[in-house]
Amino acid sequence: MSKFLSDKFSSLSPYVPGEQPKDMQYIKLNTNESPFPPSQAVLSAAAQEAGKLQLYSDPDLTELLKTLAEVYGVETKNVIATNGSDEVLNFAFMAYTDKSHPAVFPNITYGFYSVFAKLHGSPYIEIPLKEDFSIDFKDYLNLNKTIFIANPNAPTGLTLSLDEIREILKSNPDNIVVIDEAYVDFGAESAVPLIKEFDNLLVTGTFSKSRSLAGARLGFGFASEKIIEDLNTIRFSTNPYNVNRMTLSAGVASLKDDGYNKKNAEKIINTRERVKAELEALGFYCLDSKANFIFAKKEGVSGKELYLGLKEKGVLVRHFDKEIIGDFLRITIGTDEQMDIFLSKLKELL
Numbered sequence: 001m002s003k004f005l006s007d008k009f010s011s012l013s014p015y016v017p018g019e020q021p022k023d024m025q026y027i028k029l030n031t032n033e034s035p036f037p038p039s040q041a042v043l044s045a046a047a048q049e050a051g052k053l054q055l056y057s058d059p060d061l062t063e064l065l066k067t068l069a070e071v072y073g074v075e076t077k078n079v080i081a082t083n084g085s086d087e088v089l090n091f092a093f094m095a096y097t098d099k100s101h102p103a104v105f106p107n108i109t110y111g112f113y114s115v116f117a118k119l120h121g122s123p124y125i126e127i128p129l130k131e132d133f134s135i136d137f138k139d140y141l142n143l144n145k146t147i148f149i150a151n152p153n154a155p156t157g158l159t160l161s162l163d164e165i166r167e168i169l170k171s172n173p174d175n176i177v178v179i180d181e182a183y184v185d186f187g188a189e190s191a192v193p194l195i196k197e198f199d200n201l202l203v204t205g206t207f208s209k210s211r212s213l214a215g216a217r218l219g220f221g222f223a224s225e226k227i228i229e230d231l232n233t234i235r236f237s238t239n240p241y242n243v244n245r246m247t248l249s250a251g252v253a254s255l256k257d258d259g260y261n262k263k264n265a266e267k268i269i270n271t272r273e274r275v276k277a278e279l280e281a282l283g284f285y286c287l288d289s290k291a292n293f294i295f296a297k298k299e300g301v302s303g304k305e306l307y308l309g310l311k312e313k314g315v316l317v318r319h320f321d322k323e324i325i326g327d328f329l330r331i332t333i334g335t336d337e338q339m340d341i342f343l344s345k346l347k348e349l350l
């Protein structure tokens, strides 16, 4: 740390992303990317736009917002697009959390929430999951604080129902409730239709998982017109060209070719269920994930040792050095071939 850093950032411990190693070719099952490349239409759209990179991108995100609104059945005024969904989440923490609006989220969830809260000087409260690792929606009723819930939750993959989300929204009418749907396309129910009913709801989503565009960095949010206005105030005060030309164009092409993405999501769901059954046959306890990963542990086997052993054999999974979940592995679902290699290396280790 230099002597110049502002006091407000001196105790910040940044988010640590999953490894992106360069030392060797791993089977990468550690950062919940899609194992499938973007469709040909998306590649062509991005390549065509590359020839115009001397020009700034559209700060109004016109074509992308129009297409997102069409695909999700909302109006353009109810949509924002961002540089990954991390950016819309960052904007939400910036806009809606502070000392008088502390953030609330589960104690086991996406690690970036606590980092964003600290970044913006907001206190935060972590609500413990139930013993079975699920979220008890009743813990989030009448809180009078800004609520962040990933649905499906990460890294558990467990979901809340729309009825439960509705109860949370109803009982916190004076506070924003953010539902982070990064993994929704792998089997959960989307809360996007609820933005018509509740003016305190922000639903965030990403092109990084089911739409194979993690490296393009594209996220979005759906909410009432007023909330979108707030988020745009922050966007235009931060970086009006937050989504680059190639990504804007890739995003539109991806939405127009969404059948390709849906088929890939189905493949991932099928592979997830097969791998889950195989892990259970090996004695693993697996949570009922509705995401593109499985969260699993085996009694009497150290999660950390398993992670290190798999890494040595060329398979990367994610391990969290956190009490309660220290014995679990989070295994991203890859192609069937990748998962077969993972299973055979795992059997060797066991």
Ligand code: PMP
Pocket: 083, 084, 085, 086, 087, 110, 150, 153, 154, 180, 182, 205, 206, 207, 208, 214, 218, 219
């Ligand atoms: N929310 C959750 C729950 C996630 O796991 C992630 C991915 N790490 C994100 C949001 C952000 O993803 P991205 O910025 O790639 O859209």
